[in-house]
Amino acid sequence: xxxxxxxxxxxxxxxxxxxxxxxxxxxxxxxxxxxxxxxxxxxxxxxxxxxxxxxxxxxxxxxxxxxxxxxxxxxxxxxxxxxxxxxxxxxxxxxxxxxxxxxxxxxxxxxxxxxxxxxxxxxxxxxxxxxxxxxxxxxxxxxxxxxxxxxxxxxxxxxxxxxxxxxxxxxxxxxxxxxxxxxxxxxxxxxxxxxxxxxxxxxxxxxxxxxxxxxxxxxxxxxxxxxxxxxxxxxxxxxxxxxxxxxxxxxxxxxxxxxxxxxxxxxxxxxxxxxxxxxxxxxxxxxxxxxxxxxxxxxxxxxxxxxxxxxxxxxxxxx
Amino acid sequence: xxxxxxxxxxxxxxxxxxxxxxxxxxxxxxxxxxxxxxxxxxxxxxxxxxxxxxxxxxxxxxxxxxxxxxxxxxxxxxxxxxxxxxxxxxxxxxxxxxxxxxxxxxxxxxxxxxxxxxxxxxxxxxxxxxxxxxxxxxxxxxxxxxxxxxxxxxxxxxxxxxxxxxxxxxxxxxxxxxxxxxxxxxxxxxxxxxxxxxxxxxxxxxxxxxxxxxxxxxxxxxxxxxxxxxxxxxxxxxxxxxxxxxxxxxxxxxxxxxxxxxxxxx
Numbered sequence: 401x402x403x404x405x406x407x408x409x410x411x412x413x414x415x416x417x418x419x420x421x422x423x424x425x426x427x428x429x430x431x432x433x434x435x436x437x438x439x440x441x442x443x444x445x446x447x448x449x450x451x452x453x454x455x456x457x458x459x460x461x462x463x464x465x466x467x468x469x470x471x472x473x474x475x476x477x478x479x480x481x482x483x484x485x486x487x488x489x490x491x492x493x494x495x496x497x498x499x500x501x502x503x504x505x506x507x508x509x510x511x512x513x514x515x516x517x518x519x520x521x522x523x524x525x526x527x528x529x530x531x532x533x534x535x536x537x538x539x540x541x542x543x544x545x546x547x548x549x550x551x552x553x554x555x556x557x558x559x560x561x562x563x564x565x566x567x568x569x570x571x572x573x574x575x576x577x578x579x580x581x582x583x584x585x586x587x588x589x590x591x592x593x594x595x596x597x598x599x600x601x602x603x604x605x606x607x608x609x610x611x612x613x614x615x616x617x618x619x620x621x622x623x624x625x626x627x628x629x630x631x632x633x634x635x636x637x638x639x640x641x642x643x644x645x646x647x648x649x650x651x652x653x654x655x656x657x658x659x660x661x662x663x664x665x666x667x668x669x670x671x672x673x674x675x676x677x678x679x680x681x682x683x684x685x686x687x688x689x690x691x692x693x694x695x696x697x698x699x700x701x702x703x704x705x706x707x708x709x710x711x712x713x714x715x716x717x718x719x
Numbered sequence: 720x721x722x723x724x725x726x727x728x729x730x731x732x733x734x735x736x737x738x739x740x741x742x743x744x745x746x747x748x749x750x751x752x753x754x755x756x757x758x759x760x761x762x763x764x765x766x767x768x769x770x771x772x773x774x775x776x777x778x779x780x781x782x783x784x785x786x787x788x789x790x791x792x793x794x795x796x797x798x799x800x801x802x803x804x805x806x807x808x809x810x811x812x813x814x815x816x817x818x819x820x821x822x823x824x825x826x827x828x829x830x831x832x833x834x835x836x837x838x839x840x841x842x843x844x845x846x847x848x849x850x851x852x853x854x855x856x857x858x859x860x861x862x863x864x865x866x867x868x869x870x871x872x873x874x875x876x877x878x879x880x881x882x883x884x885x886x887x888x889x890x891x892x893x894x895x896x897x898x899x900x901x902x903x904x905x906x907x908x909x910x911x912x913x914x915x916x917x918x919x920x921x922x923x924x925x926x927x928x929x930x931x932x933x934x935x936x937x938x939x940x941x942x943x944x945x946x947x948x949x950x951x952x953x954x955x956x957x958x959x960x961x962x963x964x965x966x967x968x969x970x971x972x973x974x975x976x977x978x979x980x981x982x983x984x985x
Contacts, residue, residue, distance in 0.1 A: 714814070
């Protein structure tokens with residue numbers, strides 16, 4: 401499927417994250433693709449070893465994305481969930497399955513460039529088999545009017561000896577209201593690395609993210625990093641949970657948040673719990689401004705205070 | 720003179736006592752000028768004050784840069800005039816690539832990449848290995864110091880203040896750093912070198928000795944070293960080190976003895 405009509409405005413925000421738009425368009429690039437415009441599937445391209453199934457429902461889609469056993473994909477699977485409208489409700493129910501011994505990167509992008517009262521809900525289930533390498537990267541763009549209400553919920557199961565890497569980024573444009581709930585269950589010898597980055601830029605921006613990792617298998621390991629900045633009255637709450645429920649499992653939670661300007665609020669709640677005497681779980685959290693020494697170092701290179709802060713935000717949020 | 724300090728006094732934060740008292744010396748353009756002295760003598764304080772760090776404000780005196788009074792200028796204004804500082808322990812700002820970090824102070828953005836590559840080569844880092852690397856925990860302390868030096872060189876400043884640039888480095892790489900300092904000088908930049916190590920100071924044309932916050936002498940490096948050793952009562956060490964260097968053969972044993980007697984009589 402090529403030359404599809406897909407709102408360029410939705411894809412354009414990819415450029416903000418230095419991602420090539422063409423990679424997402426059917427007929428270009430090598431990876432599998434699924435494009436959604438509001439509640440319509442606008443493009444779907446399978447490749448060998450990847451099964452994509454989608455069914456349109458009233459406000460969105462139900463989709464299956466299956467990476468078959470032993471398949472090692474060189475090119476990412478691209479998913480784009482966009483809405484060009486100002487208002488409405490989009491609901492997505494994806495089920496993502498990586499069968500045993502598979503390797504894949506999924507690059508998902510959610511874009512709502514014109515949102516003034518748009519609701520996006522996603523209920524995802526991930527099943528990652530044994531001995532897999534699974535990388536899930538999700539970028540978001542919610543326009544400039546703080547008009548999106550975004551509420552994704554994900555349940556993620558990571559099989560034995562698998563590596564799961566999750567990167568969620570919402571650092572361009574405004575946030576609107578975001579509430580994310582993510583539960584990751586890690587089985588024996590699995591490794592989880594999860595990084596969440598968000599930037600609330602205006603007083604109408606509110607980010608609430610609760611990411612939980614449950615180390616259920618022996619020797620499971622995890623690092624959960626939550627990084628955020630709140631500016632001009634924006635509000636951020638990062639709630640990072642790690643539970644050690646198996647022998648020799650090891651988890652760490654890190655929350656770093658920067659408050660910029662009066663009225664902005666950052667809250668961090670690293671929460672750790674262990675139910676196994678051989679489990680090891682740790683956390684650290686920091687809130688506030690950037691260390692003065694960092695600012696001085698950048699200013700000694702000729703940057704103003706404002707420029708130095710922007711560089712440090714860029715570095716912290718990996719913009 | 721590129722930099723002139725006139726009677727500079729820097730108090731502690733609570734202003735109850737002075738960290739350095741009434742310091743006056745000048746730094747010649749395109750030279751390497753060391754500030755030496757034992758730990759706690761005020762060397763780094765003076766360096767930060769010259770850079771304009773707000774917590775190191777001077778209470779008396781004046782700092783002139785190329786004849787212009789910069790005493791009340793902030794860090795950014797001083798950096799824009801051509802002063803910069805390479806920190807003893809540069810911050811590890813995760814998330815910036817080496818390219819981005821080194822290019823921060825480059826004013827002419829048209830030749831940015833070329834300038835970054837040149838700066839990396841000057842500090843003996845292979846650009847192809849480092850340009851896209853992140854400044855994170857995978858970099859060693861030595862690599863981080865070289866990157867910091869490259870970032871200051873790329874700015875093409877007139878004065879680079881190096882705060883203990885060899886602290887924490889292996890002996891085998893120190894020689895390399897001394898060569899880098901000479902290369903920076905060849906690029907027509909001036910170095911103000913803060914060090915408490917006499918072997919590092921040997922690279923300098925001039926030196927100032929600070930002792931408990933007071934300026935003792937500003938002269939050529941060997942002469943300053945003799946005075947430093949005399950203050951510390953290290954006569955044998957002084958004779959061994961000062962006479963060892965071929966470039967310092969201008970002092971005989973009698974001269975050193977006389978300086979030591981002078982110090983002892985104080």
